[in-house]
Amino acid sequence: MIRADLAAIAHWISPGAKVLDLGCGDGQLLTYLHEVKQVSGYGIEIEPGRVVASIRNGVNVLQMNLETGLSGFDDHSFDTVILSQTLQAMKQTEGILRDMLRVGREGIVTFPNFGYWKNRMQVLTGIMPKSEAMPYEWYDTPNIHLCTLADFESLCRTIGAQVIERIVISAEGRRVHAFPNLMGSLAIYRIRA
């Protein structure tokens, strides 16, 4: 994950907030949020090696399968629920978005923008795109539900989620303002129900 991504997420989190990070990996984001925002944070992770890494890094991690939803969590029991670079790898895309907005007062979703011009170029030349944000071969990728900014915003409308703010960043980690769906490599959305 690039630094600009972390900083953007932290920007939207209140100091001392109670945060749930869905698909927390080795706990890097929560470690960062704890440092800069003193959050009381919990991560959810399914893969045993990453669970161990999170524990070693001093991050609170709960080993659970996101695909079965967040049924164990009460409504609005977290200030912010984060889905960082995980949406595109989930089967239950719509389900998890609805559930995160039920459990959290706000949600933050980040994903690689499939509409990024370099991706479009690769498709135009007849191959599946690979980039810094999507470094996988088509036959060996965890990403099954890739989307563009426009696609994501359309899904938000479908499920009644409101986009509060959006930050789009380039492959170099700079903020993108013009033609975000074309120029942005990574999208970061702040949403609520």
Next chain:
Amino acid sequence: MSSPRSLGHVMPRQARFDEPLKLSSGTVLERFDLVYETYGRLNAARSNAILICHALSGTHHVAGTYEGDPRSTGWWDNMVGPGKPVDTDRFFVVGVNNLGGCHGSTGPSSTDPATGRPFGARFPFVTVEDWVHAQARLADYLNIARFAVVMGGSLGAMQALQWSLSYPERLGHAIVIAGAPSLSAQNIGFNEVARQAITTDPNFHGGDYYAHAVIPERGLRLARMLGHITYLSDDAMMEKFGRELLTSQPRFSLDVEFEIESYLRHQGDKFAERFDANTYLIMTKALDYFDPAAKAGGNLSAAMAPARAQFLVLSFTTDWRFSPGRSREIVKALLDNSISVSYAEIESTQGHDAFLMENEDYFSVVSAYMERVAREVGA
């Protein structure tokens, strides 16, 4: 971390407590003994102590062996020792036999000072809370103001949980393995069948079998056989024993024929030799009574509010006696109080027994957590 080795020879010790202990039942135990073992060294800051709480049939003999008895390996020797997940090169580990036990701590087979005869049926019922209070006395005796970790599996997990409520400031972390916030009706049912097996044995004599120089061996065997079925998963049993016969053909007899029958009988026999029936009754009742939520109107989250420790909660996928769902109830109550908690659901075919078995994911999680504790307390 050094490569895992055995602790080598260890020695039990006895501590005597002369100050009366008021039990949950209202009965007062005037004095009592606790037998315990320690491994590793308490550091100068006295910050690296770990308390290990045993389950139903466990003892203070957690790890290592006794001199002259190479087969006397402790019940959690794979977990505790130099270079092991609970590393005795870094931590000072205390194992203690609970009150009501039959391995040296005051229990039903101990002599009642009032009569000069074994307590037998007159030994008071004890609860998980009583055990925790007795363990706190041992901590005082050892001059340990605060444990870095209190940990245990199954009934031991319940004690770790209770520590966080009874003495919130006296532990940094609770490691709750294959535990539950209370027993289900099904679980109490299993315990009741086990107790009935013992109390209806003609050798039971209302609990005063010591005077008759007999033990309710048949009852104890049945209780243990039943227990063993519930500690394993259906798959693990099928994998281990299948439908294998001891002989090539069925013999149409009630003698041992299937491997599983042979295993259960062997486990039952071994247990009856080493375990006191009254202790078994008391320990199963302690399991049944444990229910911290009951004091908060059935609300576990409200009950957990006093806890200050950080938690590691572990469950095993095929454990149906203390299922992962029960551990998740604990996790949820901790989350509701914004308490630090990590939870791992370990893939295992071993059922409830998995908490005693070596398993890479399980041991990696505990090792990683203990590393973090070691950093915190300078161990």
